[in-house]
Amino acid sequence: MNWIQHLGRNAIDRVAAIGRASMMLFGAIFGKPNFVKGFPLLVKQLYVVGVLSLIIILVSGLFIGMVLALQGYTVLVGYGAEGSLGQMVSLSLLRELGPVVTALLFAGRAGSALTAEIGLMKATEQLTSLEMMAVDPLKRIIAPRFWAGVISMPILALMFSSIGLLGGHLVGVEWLGVDSGGFWSVMQASVDFEKDVLNGVIKSIVFAIVVTWIAIFKGYDAIPTSEGISQATTQTVVQSSLAVLGFDFVLTALMFG
Amino acid sequence: MSEQNNTPAPLVELKNVTFSRGDRLIYDDISMSFPKGKVTAIMGPSGIGKTTLLRLIGGQLRPDSGEILVADKNIPSLSRSELYKAREKMSMLFQSGALFTEMSVFDNVAFPIREHTKLPEDIIRSMVLMKLESVGLRGARDLMPNELSGGMARRAALARSIALDPELIMYDEPFVGQDPISMGVLVRLIKSLNNSLNLTSIVVSHDVKELMSIADYIYIIAEKRVIGHGTKEQLLASESPLVQQFLKGEADGPVPFHFNASPLAEDLM
Numbered sequence: 001m002n003w004i005q006h007l008g009r010n011a012i013d014r015v016a017a018i019g020r021a022s023m024m025l026f027g028a029i030f031g032k033p034n035f036v037k038g039f040p041l042l043v044k045q046l047y048v049v050g051v052l053s054l055i056i057i058l059v060s061g062l063f064i065g066m067v068l069a070l071q072g073y074t075v076l077v078g079y080g081a082e083g084s085l086g087q088m089v090s091l092s093l094l095r096e097l098g099p100v101v102t103a104l105l106f107a108g109r110a111g112s113a114l115t116a117e118i119g120l121m122k123a124t125e126q127l128t129s130l131e132m133m134a135v136d137p138l139k140r141i142i143a144p145r146f147w148a149g150v151i152s153m154p155i156l157a158l159m160f161s162s163i164g165l166l167g168g169h170l171v172g173v174e175w176l177g178v179d180s181g182g183f184w185s186v187m188q189a190s191v192d193f194e195k196d197v198l199n200g201v202i203k204s205i206v207f208a209i210v211v212t213w214i215a216i217f218k219g220y221d222a223i224p225t226s227e228g229i230s231q232a233t234t235q236t237v238v239q240s241s242l243a244v245l246g247f248d249f250v251l252t253a254l255m256f257g
Numbered sequence: 258m259s260e261q262n263n264t265p266a267p268l269v270e271l272k273n274v275t276f277s278r279g280d281r282l283i284y285d286d287i288s289m290s291f292p293k294g295k296v297t298a299i300m301g302p303s304g305i306g307k308t309t310l311l312r313l314i315g316g317q318l319r320p321d322s323g324e325i326l327v328a329d330k331n332i333p334s335l336s337r338s339e340l341y342k343a344r345e346k347m348s349m350l351f352q353s354g355a356l357f358t359e360m361s362v363f364d365n366v367a368f369p370i371r372e373h374t375k376l377p378e379d380i381i382r383s384m385v386l387m388k389l390e391s392v393g394l395r396g397a398r399d400l401m402p403n404e405l406s407g408g409m410a411r412r413a414a415l416a417r418s419i420a421l422d423p424e425l426i427m428y429d430e431p432f433v434g435q436d437p438i439s440m441g442v443l444v445r446l447i448k449s450l451n452n453s454l455n456l457t458s459i460v461v462s463h464d465v466k467e468l469m470s471i472a473d474y475i476y477i478i479a480e481k482r483v484i485g486h487g488t489k490e491q492l493l494a495s496e497s498p499l500v501q502q503f504l505k506g507e508a509d510g511p512v513p514f515h516f517n518a519s520p521l522a523e524d525l526m
Binding site for chain 2: 033124125126128129131132133134135136
């Protein structure tokens with residue numbers, strides 16, 4: 001009987017957490033926005049969440065593009081199809097790897113930082129003291145971080161794909177000797193703006209919402225102790241990574257299935 | 258309560274407040290009153306929810322029943338926007354200070370002014386410097402919170418909480434973890450700010466000696482209710498064994514030293 005009880009408790013806790021998370025998000029992004037005060041806060045978070053994630057995103061993008069080209073070449077050359085390398089690299093990046101890997105890296109780099117920051121603010125009573133100063137922490141702390149994540153991740157994903165293509169070109173054309181004109185023209189002919197680029201962007205917007213939402217909620221809902229915050233940070237990375245992979249499957253099935 | 262007849266009208270009043278957290282009853286039908294312009298102390302053993310009381314007054318928690326009146330407004334019945342309006346007149350000094358770590362001391366103190374007024378920056382500057390001067394930290398305005406000592410951080414937080422000249426200020430354990438010098442400084446500040454700004458102060462603490470020296474009126478809470486209240490002299494003369502145990506700091510008495518347990522012999526067998 002005990003494990004049934006346990007299962008039930010677990011399920012109730014989870015549903016309650018989703019409810020709290022929805023209330024938090026609702027409180028943060030609905031209602032009268034104050035652009036004069038909100039804009040500088042958003043810009044600062046765009047810097048912290050977006051610009052500071054650039055290095056890891058760009059370096060990873062470059063290397064993943066290079067590895068894709070290398071792996072793709074060794075397989076394609078067996079069929080004498082190395083001319084399609086551009087198509088393979090570009091479609092893999094735009095449809096899958098760009099949005100997914102960016103989201104995973106973003107969860108590790110920016111998501112964990114958001115959780116820890118908000119959790120610590122809670123633990124040091126900064127959130128409560130905002131509330132006592134009649135400043136809504138949802139508007140002041142949560143909303144700018146949410147929007148910064150949602151805005152910056154799709155841009156980061158596009159940058160990831162772009163630099164990945166350059167990495168693929170570097171290995172495929174400069175090193176392995178695939179024809180440069182062929183590389184680009186195959187890509188141009190096979191990539192469809194709406195089907196491939198736009199769908200990739202839609203994917204990464206969905207991932208951005210999921211990852212940022214999980215990250216800020218985990219911080220906001222953290223148990224305000226050092227152990228609680230470390231747990232929350234771990235949960236952010238684990239849960240948002242799993243959520244990204246789950247959503248990716250569903251979205252891929254809907255878009256390309 | 259005949260002893261309160263000559264005190265000024267209360268700014269804050271708790272009437273028959275009952276509050277529980279989950280299944281655990283924290284306050285059982287307590288009534289208190291905090292006169293305007295005075296320093297009122299709330300003492301009691303740790304872990305009985307003294308901070309909870311301040312959160313109830315601040316409207317962060319809702320009581321199960323009873324009224325909490327601040328300036329004649331019943332806090333639990335206010336809407337969110339009315340509550341925020343009411344909070345502009347009260348402020349709270351947190352145990353940790355709760356300074357915003359990403360801002361300098363100056364910006365911390367300026368924060369509530371910038372949030373709630375549209376004053377030009379040069380007026381804000383003079384306001385902030387005056388507040389910092391009153392806590393003796395004008396020279397520390399450019400420091401970041403992590404560069405301050407514990408006592409300085411609490412004083413900076415104090416400057417921030419009086420930035421908008423509130424009517425009511427609540428201190429949550431202001432003396433915890435302070436060395437004797439900064440403790441003395443804080444004690445003097447609480448009293449002098451109260452008098453010079455005509456504030457109403459509520460101080461929650463268990464530092465009996467420090468509180469006795471500044472409080473005009475004292476409540477002692479234990480076991481979910483008020484076990485004694487009065488001026489310093491009245492309490493010292495109190496015959497309640499609970500009050501005496503608390504004031505003298507005796508380890509065992511009506512509040513037992515041992516946490517509820519089965520007899521030792523039984524446990525060891």
